Amino acid sequence: MNDNRYFGASEAELGFLKEIVRMLPAGVTVQDADGELLLVNDAAAAQLGMDGSRPSPDLVPRREACCQALSAGRAVVTEEALHEGATRQVLLTTHRPVRLAGRELLISASSDITEQKNFEDQLFRSAYFDELTGLPSRRVIEHRANSLLAGSRGGDRFALAFLDVDNFKHINDYYGHAVGDALLVELSKRLGRDLRETDMLSRISGDEFLLLLSPIQSQEEVAEFVQSTLERLTAPFFIDGSELFASTSVGISLYPEHGSSFETLRQNADIAMYRIKNDGKGMAAFFDASMEREAQARMKIEQSLRLAILEKRFCCAFQSKVDIRTQAVKGIEALVRLRDDEGVIQAPGSFINLAGELGLIDELTHLVLAEIVKSIDLINETFGAEATISINVAAKQAGKPEFMRNFARALEETGFPQRFMIEVTEDAFVAKSHFQSEILPMFRKLGVGISIDDFGTGYSSLSALADITADEIKIDRSFITDIHKRPRSQGILRAIESLSEALGMTVIAEGLESYEELAYLQAATKIRYAQGYYFSRPIFLEELKLATPASSESRGSVASRPMQQNRQGYSRASGYRR
Ligand code: C2E
Ligand code: MG
Ligand code: MG
Numbered sequence: 001m002n003d004n005r006y007f008g009a010s011e012a013e014l015g016f017l018k019e020i021v022r023m024l025p026a027g028v029t030v031q032d033a034d035g036e037l038l039l040v041n042d043a044a045a046a047q048l049g050m051d052g053s054r055p056s057p058d059l060v061p062r063r064e065a066c067c068q069a070l071s072a073g074r075a076v077v078t079e080e081a082l083h084e085g086a087t088r089q090v091l092l093t094t095h096r097p098v099r100l101a102g103r104e105l106l107i108s109a110s111s112d113i114t115e116q117k118n119f120e121d122q123l124f125r126s127a128y129f130d131e132l133t134g135l136p137s138r139r140v141i142e143h144r145a146n147s148l149l150a151g152s153r154g155g156d157r158f159a160l161a162f163l164d165v166d167n168f169k170h171i172n173d174y175y176g177h178a179v180g181d182a183l184l185v186e187l188s189k190r191l192g193r194d195l196r197e198t199d200m201l202s203r204i205s206g207d208e209f210l211l212l213l214s215p216i217q218s219q220e221e222v223a224e225f226v227q228s229t230l231e232r233l234t235a236p237f238f239i240d241g242s243e244l245f246a247s248t249s250v251g252i253s254l255y256p257e258h259g260s261s262f263e264t265l266r267q268n269a270d271i272a273m274y275r276i277k278n279d280g281k282g283m284a285a286f287f288d289a290s291m292e293r294e295a296q297a298r299m300k301i302e303q304s305l306r307l308a309i310l311e312k313r314f315c316c317a318f319q320s321k322v323d324i325r326t327q328a329v330k331g332i333e334a335l336v337r338l339r340d341d342e343g344v345i346q347a348p349g350s351f352i353n354l355a356g357e358l359g360l361i362d363e364l365t366h367l368v369l370a371e372i373v374k375s376i377d378l379i380n381e382t383f384g385a386e387a388t389i390s391i392n393v394a395a396k397q398a399g400k401p402e403f404m405r406n407f408a409r410a411l412e413e414t415g416f417p418q419r420f421m422i423e424v425t426e427d428a429f430v431a432k433s434h435f436q437s438e439i440l441p442m443f444r445k446l447g448v449g450i451s452i453d454d455f456g457t458g459y460s461s462l463s464a465l466a467d468i469t470a471d472e473i474k475i476d477r478s479f480i481t482d483i484h485k486r487p488r489s490q491g492i493l494r495a496i497e498s499l500s501e502a503l504g505m506t507v508i509a510e511g512l513e514s515y516e517e518l519a520y521l522q523a524a525t526k527i528r529y530a531q532g533y534y535f536s537r538p539i540f541l542e543e544l545k546l547a548t549p550a551s552s553e554s555r556g557s558v559a560s561r562p563m564q565q566n567r568q569g570y571s572r573a574s575g576y577r578r
Contacts, residue, residue, distance in 0.1 A: 477511025
């Protein structure tokens with residue numbers, strides 16, 4: 001390089017060029033045929049650690065690359081990863097063999113692509129691995145299953161299990177998302193234990209996992225393995241100072257019996273899982289053809305529900321809340337009914353959860369309110385203008401500020417918001433949402449009453465009741481049925497009663513069906529109100545009007561008494577299936 005004859009350059013020009021090479025932002029080196037470095041500019045010295053930044057740089061890879069490139073006789077592009085402790089530097093280097101002054105030389109230019117590489121890796125990880133649990137993503141397991149399917153020549157069997165954590169939403173609502181996340185991490189560790197190299201566990205969404213077991217010999221072997229996994233989950237999880245229990249429902253499909261594509265196998269495992277969810281959760285089931293028929297039937301209900309909402313084929317039945325001593329009607333509860341494609345009236349049990357899952361329930365609640373407003377004159381005529389009107393709001397809706405704001409506005413727009421009560425289950429109160437602190441005050445301001453529905457069936461305890469601010473508490477039917485014969489229920493009733501009294505809440509006994517139950521309440525408790533078939537079944541106002549024109553005597557007292565022959569709202573005439 002000191003010889004400037006070849007370049008025909010002046011000393012000054014040469015100095016200038018050398019300075020430029022030295023200061024180039026890319027690392028430039030020149031090596032001879034033995035790999036010895038003849039020239040190293042500043043950037044290359046820094047990249048290779050020859051500037052004193054590292055104790056003794058490892059130049060062996062660079063020498064090897066040099067010899068390879070020279071023997072190949074053409075330019076080579078390589079990625080070099082230089083590690084120093086935990087940090088990694090990645091260089092993209094172009095090696096170019098040249099012949100200069102009769103010597104074989106290698107000119108190499110490197111740029112630092114560490115940042116770009118880190119970003120690519122991060123992208124790769126997020127595309128193929130779940131950030132929370134570190135498990136492979138859906139794409140990875142799908143790819144694995146597909147390659148098993150492609151490579152299978154008869155004989156090769158595998159199982160695909162769909163796992164869904166039970167009541168995960170409750171855990172998230174109750175303990176908060178951080179605890180929910182931590183639980184998923186712990187859960188995935190337990191699920192992943194005892195897997196073979198060839199098995200794969202993947203998290204495919206929120207609380208759903210897919211497990212690929214391959215190879216397998218028999219269905220029994222899979223059943224046994226899944227069972228032992230489920231048993232492992234029964235031990236409590238200790239998270240953030242809380243002891244949590246989590247079970248998982250599992251549906252399993254087998255290749256080749258239950259499908260020949262990943263999608264079919266996944267869907268069928270999902271169908272089997274769905275069956276377990278309905279059968280009591282926390283267990284496993286293999287897919288079978290009857291489940292497929294069930295799934296199709298469910299699909300049909302789903303479609304018809306969407307259509308019913310679209311066509312507004314809903315109506316309300318009303319059931320009175322009665323003063324058990326005077327028989328006066330304190331209020332009424334609107335209970336939604338669906339008229340299906342064939343004109344048959346369906347009770348909410350068959351569609352309300354589905355409406356919630358499909359995101360149709362908000363619209364349904366507004367339809368109920370609209371029907372009440374439309375029928376308000378008839379309601380007043382039948383039950384009295386003082387009767388409160390209760391509307392059920394699902395816990396899921398109660399935790400959504402946007403829906404609740406709209407709903408509060410709609411109640412206000414009726415012009416008589418103080419007539420209304422909203423009934424929500426206790427879950428809404430104990431969930432870590434803003435229901436108590438932000439949403440309830442909004443309704444209070446309008447004069448809308450708050451009622452705790454089905455008390456005793458949810459997740460709260462009696463002590464949680466002390467923190468709940470509501471006007472009314474409805475004791476679930478399961479405590480009232482045969483209350484006169486059940487000392488344990490009697491004890492619970494007394495406890496709820498005295499706590500409610502202390503908190504200034506009105507108590508309503510739900511599902512009162514018999515004279516004996518009524519007699520017990522009257523004799524042994526201070527409970528004043530009840531709702532149940534004994535007094536009145538839910539009724540349709542139109543039927544009421546047709547059956548017995550409301551007399552002035554019946555107004556304000558148990559309105560259903562005069563029409564016992566047709567106190568329906570569920571009548572055979574209307575074809576209501578129970
Ligand atoms: P709920 O709010 O606890 O309503 C009381 C349910 O118990 C009603 O069932 C009623 O018909 C039934 N019931 C009343 N008295 C008796 C009795 O003496 N014996 C028996 N065995 N049952 C009695 P329904 O109408 O089938 O409604 C079921 C549930 O569906 C309601 O329970 C409520 O949670 C929900 N629901 C009803 N309408 C709506 C609505 O508009 N929106 C929402 N989100 N949920 C609703
Ligand atoms: Mg209710
Ligand atoms: Mg109830």
